[in-house]
Amino acid sequence: MTDIPNSLRTGPDARGHFGQFGGRYVAETLMPLILDLERHYRAAQADPAFKAEFDYLLKHYVGRPSPLWFAERLTEHLGGAKIYLKREDLNHTGAHKINNCIGQILLAKRMGKTKIIAETGAGQHGVATATVAALFGLPCTIFMGAVDVARQQPNVFRMKLLGAEVVAVESGAKTLKDAMNEALRHWVANVHDTFYIIGTVAGPHPYPELVRDFQSVIGDEAREQILEAEGRLPDMLIAPVGGGSNAIGLFHPFLDDGGVEIVGVEAAGEGLDKKHAASLAGGRPGILHGNKTYLLQDEDGQITEAHSISAGLDYPGIGPEHSWLHEIGRVRYEPVTDDEALASFQKLTKLEGIIPALESAHAIAAAERIAPTMDKDKIIIVNCSGRGDKDIFTVADALGVKL
Amino acid sequence: MTRFAATFAKPRPALVAFITAGDGDTAANLDALVVGGADVIELGMPFTDPMADGPAIQAANLRSLAKGTTTADIFAIASAFRQRHPETPLVLMGYANPMTIRGSDWFAAECAKAGVDGVICVDIPSEEDAELGPSLRAAGVDLIRLATPTTDPARLPAVLDGAGGFLYYVSVAGITGQQQAAQASIDEAVARLKAATDLPVAVGFGVRTPEQAAPIAKVADGVVVGSAFIDIIAQHGDAAAPYVEAFTRLLADAIHGAKEIAA
Secondary structure, eight states: OOOOOSSSSSSSSSSSSSTTTTEEEETTTTTHHHHHHHHHHHHHHHHHHHHHHHHIIIIIIOOOOOOEEOHHHHHHHHTTTTEEEEEGGGGGGGGGHHHHHHHHOOOHHTTTTEEEEEESSSHHHHHHHHHHHHHHTEEEEEEHHHHHHHHOHOOOOOOHOOOOOEEESSTTSHHHHHHHHHHHHHHHHHTTEEEEOOOOOOSTTTTHHHHHHHHHHHHHHHHHHHHHHHSSSSEEEEESSSSOOOHHHHHGGGTOOOEEEEEEEEETTTTTTOOOOHHHHHHHEEEETTEEEEEOTTTTBBOOOOOSSSSGGOBBBOOOHHHHHHHHSSSSEEEHHHHHHHHHHHHHHHSOOOOOOOOHHHHHHHHHGGGGGOTTOOEEEEEEBBBGGGGGHHHHHTTOOOO | OOOOHHHHHHSEEEEEEEETTTTSSSHHHHHHHHHTOEEEEEEEEESSTTTTOOOOHHHHHHHHTTTTTOOHHHHHHHHHHHHHOOOOOOOEOHHHHHHHTTOOHHHHHHHHHOOOOOOEEEEEOOOGGGGGGHHHHHTTEEEOOEEEETOOTHHHHHTTTTTOOOOEEEEEESTTSSOOHHHHHHHHHHHHHHHHHHOOEEEEEEEEEHHHHHHHHHHHSEEEOOOOHHHHHHHHGGOOHHHHHHHHHHHHHHHHTTTTOOO
16 A cells, blocks of 8 residues: 655646646647647657757756855844845746747647747747747747737837737727737647747746746755755745746746745736736636636626736636635635835845846745744845846836936 | 437438527527528537637637626526527527536526527537536536547547537537638548448538538538628627627528539
8 A cells, every 4th residue: 555645746637627627728720739749748758859859958058057046134134033035037038938839849849839829918929939949940930919019019029029920909998918818829820830828827828837837946956955954944935926937937837835924916907906917816717828827807707907017927818727825725815906016126136236137026026025023033035037138118207217 | 209319300401500699689689590591500608718719609609708607697598599499409509617517517507498499519629528417418518529630549439428419520620610621631531421320410610601601511420610600790799690690591491402502
């Protein structure tokens, strides 16, 4: 008799479900394709050459491992737990997004697909996708809401420089969810030769699983690095959650370590009683973009608009594994507002000389709230998921500074 | 005999007409479809994120939602239709979230109460049937499944398992209202599907004119037309009914007579 260890890391089940969440809610046209994707992913997982190529690119192209930085001045300033920053902002292209893009383009190559598409909100995933498409010489089309195209011109130009075609999506609210709708529409009409690089741990199975696996390098490294620096595991992990790929990447390798408290930070926008993007705090389970998960919606199941100052968190849903971790209580999700994130953006910049992405600033804000309540011998790892250069225009605008 | 069975038992192919609920004067347009000769009505449930639809039906969804159309309104439209037209099969077509948000049992019971004969849910494939299928079947409402050019022979039995009403063949791998499939590929697919099921087979996606519909009607049990009606409603707004009726008549004539033309 063998006792099967009780692990939180074995999901999803064979049908792609994390508890009641996840699944494969797609049109019949796409169903054979995602089944095919799953078969190829299983084969890749079993192939040492696939992992070797992934690891090679992460090391020599992305620049991994990313450092784990002891933020001494921030720690002193807060006067509580020691704060370490996982420096995903130092990756090539400036955020964690590239980890997943490397993995997926290797899958695309393996499947013989010759065209790449992706959706993007702020443009970070679009830039990361355009980057790997350039590296592999594959034509690439990025779908981006027309509103986002207008407010993220530098990233639009980056994508074009990288050789991508950027399609401004005019349907719906013209933001990230509409870009995803349009990418799905394009994909359904071009399934024979096109690979869709989804940017977060959402969408139909197996996307939430494979994106998580590619991003888990964050947590695997952090675990090794903290053991080396402190000789023990951290007491807490904190990461921002939009779709939730950087967060699940940090969290997943620690899910079975009961002593590690885990906090995901949702964007509370102008406040939970006003416009926000906190799907867990302000939404309920529903079905969108191929998976069942917590969604911002009205009583008829119509999807409502999300709002966050951080374009990367500005999505009315969340990855299904997060919905499950929320329901079973393994991860605690806390809201942080635009104003709190803006303050932390400036604080980290001044205290550590690190300009965080506005997404990451949400996690810093949560750390500022929590660290002072903890003893000085406690340890927190915060995911600095991206760099804030892309956000300086937004921040200047919010602070009333004219550039 | 169900309304579907009675309709498809007629010795002529059926015109299956789609319009979006709450876009224009829906009651008048539904009447126009029936008077013009449509055999089956698909009533679209508007959704904020219609992933499988082309620009015409996307816009119809947004127009309807902008007017404040609710799920309760849609069932009221369906009930009133059933009162006026006791024999014409009525199908609700839409996306999973609005159908399941109050629970699938609630949705199925409302469908039964309103006299809805069948439901097409775009984003619940057979793998996720438990989400909606059992409730509909228990309520006596047919779950109409979609088959596509990418549905391979190995998958087809799973698609047909639990399917009712008719089988909707999506003739192009793509979204609604765009390009038309090659006739030869439709002929081949319909023959393949009819060999695998006793359900009637209706063909749709990209069919906009009587000229396109007629050759499809020669081989299929029904032809689905949607975006072309939506375009008429977009153009004429609340006064679209006479135009809808006239266009329905052209389509119905082409489809109903398709099999009588000597080869």
